[in-house]
Amino acid sequence: MQTDSSFTFVLFGGTGDLSMRKILPALFEAHRAGGMLAASGKIVAVARHVADRGGYLEWVDTHVKPYVSKNGLDETAWASFLERIEFVKLDLGNPEDFALLRDAVSDLPGIRVFYLATGPSLFVPICRALASVGLNENARIVLEKPLGYDLKSSNAINDAVGEIFAEEQIYRIDHYLGKEPVQNLLALRFGNALFEPLWRREWVESIQITIAEELGVEARGDFYDNTGALRDMVQNHLLQLLSIVAMEPPHSMDSDSVRDEKLRVLRALKPIDQRDISKVAVRGQYHSGVIRGATVPAYATEPGVKPESTTETFVALKVEIENWRWAGVPFFLRTGKRLADRVAEIVVNFRPVPHSALGASALRAGANRLVIRLQPNETIRLYCLAKQPGEGMNLASVHLDLAFDRFFREGQMEAYQRLLLDVINGRLALFVRRDEQEAAWRWVEPILNEWAASNKPPKPYASGTWGPAAASAMLAQHGTCWLEEEN
Ligand code: BG6
Numbered sequence: 001m002q003t004d005s006s007f008t009f010v011l012f013g014g015t016g017d018l019s020m021r022k023i024l025p026a027l028f029e030a031h032r033a034g035g036m037l038a039a040s041g042k043i044v045a046v047a048r049h050v051a052d053r054g055g056y057l058e059w060v061d062t063h064v065k066p067y068v069s070k071n072g073l074d075e076t077a078w079a080s081f082l083e084r085i086e087f088v089k090l091d092l093g094n095p096e097d098f099a100l101l102r103d104a105v106s107d108l109p110g111i112r113v114f115y116l117a118t119g120p121s122l123f124v125p126i127c128r129a130l131a132s133v134g135l136n137e138n139a140r141i142v143l144e145k146p147l148g149y150d151l152k153s154s155n156a157i158n159d160a161v162g163e164i165f166a167e168e169q170i171y172r173i174d175h176y177l178g179k180e181p182v183q184n185l186l187a188l189r190f191g192n193a194l195f196e197p198l199w200r201r202e203w204v205e206s207i208q209i210t211i212a213e214e215l216g217v218e219a220r221g222d223f224y225d226n227t228g229a230l231r232d233m234v235q236n237h238l239l240q241l242l243s244i245v246a247m248e249p250p251h252s253m254d255s256d257s258v259r260d261e262k263l264r265v266l267r268a269l270k271p272i273d274q275r276d277i278s279k280v281a282v283r284g285q286y287h288s289g290v291i292r293g294a295t296v297p298a299y300a301t302e303p304g305v306k307p308e309s310t311t312e313t314f315v316a317l318k319v320e321i322e323n324w325r326w327a328g329v330p331f332f333l334r335t336g337k338r339l340a341d342r343v344a345e346i347v348v349n350f351r352p353v354p355h356s357a358l359g360a361s362a363l364r365a366g367a368n369r370l371v372i373r374l375q376p377n378e379t380i381r382l383y384c385l386a387k388q389p390g391e392g393m394n395l396a397s398v399h400l401d402l403a404f405d406r407f408f409r410e411g412q413m414e415a416y417q418r419l420l421l422d423v424i425n426g427r428l429a430l431f432v433r434r435d436e437q438e439a440a441w442r443w444v445e446p447i448l449n450e451w452a453a454s455n456k457p458p459k460p461y462a463s464g465t466w467g468p469a470a471a472s473a474m475l476a477q478h479g480t481c482w483l484e485e486e487n
Helices: 017-033 053-063 075-084 097-105 120-132 151-162 180-191 218-225 228-246 255-268 274-280 415-425 434-453 469-476
Strands: 007-012 042-047 085-089 111-116 139-143 170-172 204-212 281-287 289-291 294-296 314-319 331-336 343-350 369-375 379-387 395-403 459-462
Touching (some): 017 042, 017 415, 042 097, 075 085, 085 097, 097 120, 111 120, 111 415, 120 139, 120 151, 139 151, 170 415, 170 434, 180 228, 180 369, 228 331, 228 343, 228 434, 255 434, 274 281, 274 314, 281 469
Parallel strands (some): 007 111, 111 139, 139 170, 204 331
Antiparallel strands (some): 204 343, 289 294, 314 331, 369 379
């Protein structure tokens, strides 16, 4: 991917956690790979607590280097990467400081990208301050999730930002859309004639989408306690995955064709009746437990978390899509922290054969199943039944495996790297459009409201397990179970 499109990448929150772990490492990787970033492109970091460029480069050297040197650091590339970085000391509370920023970038070439790696409460003040010094022209703005707290607050941000930037200038990041395996899902579905005819209610019994984490809330207790898993993971990552799994084939891969189809799915989600919430939604909170041999603390004792907190760290949902392709097929979504494993996967359970001349085992649920593992170890596994060798006709479950790292040994790209290159090159397909975001908020809102009003706390689960038993009971009502419960 050669490029000569120059850019000035302005990074607000330049000393924040996200800049340190994701954004600067991704830019470095694109720089190191050669040819992905225009040689003249500049990074202008903005921060308050650092005195000058020298101080900032020292910070980058100390804090960012550990995240880029996993496979041995290319020192020459690192040194030339640092040359791309400029710095502006700016107090966001001080609008006059934006004149300094304007002066700093006025002679720099190319499109301007403003990446707001800050809390959402700063999005609007930053955009207004940028506009006040004319920096909203020839520019793109990148907004990190969470964008707002609910539909109302996200609309307020979108309205205010929309007065300053046109929708085509706004890049709302959901890093799951940048993941290689998520891209591959599009290739699998729309590049092969094999699966598409079966990808519908006539052949599919149920679908599970899980994003499970072993990590707890880490140092983000403060943020997380006001957010919870529904806002942090479901409203965005899980609903985005669901929309890609369930969407109709787009007319082309241009940004609006793909996003139009995802939007149709989000708008077709069966609204959740407030009275049914306890039947279709389970919320949990982790207690202490053991993960990989180590005892980990309960959520309520994590730094920054209120001891009496009722914030959920686990969510399981039954979702239905009201359209011809999916009517009646349950989609089970699940995410949680401090679970038994770190895994993100999609499980498509096909219906059994309509009649079996081979005995009852051919009729069992899950005989044909496609498991798309997104992380770790991207693989696609197709389960079938086969005859066991020997006398008689006994069937056993076998599987075909596609491990991507056997086919593609090189060229994997981190989500942030792909997304940042897309912003710089003006490709919007992998960013969330405002209407998609609104549809997702609108759908989750009854659950948010019900949980906020409820006096029932989330169900406890021990760290290192798969969450509260109620999540299994919800599937049992539909005659199915989570994949790990199969054996
Ligand atoms: C982020 C959430 O968006 O995604 C985090 O805020 C979560 O809480 C993370 O840990 C998971 O992303 P990944 O790429 O590690 O699966």
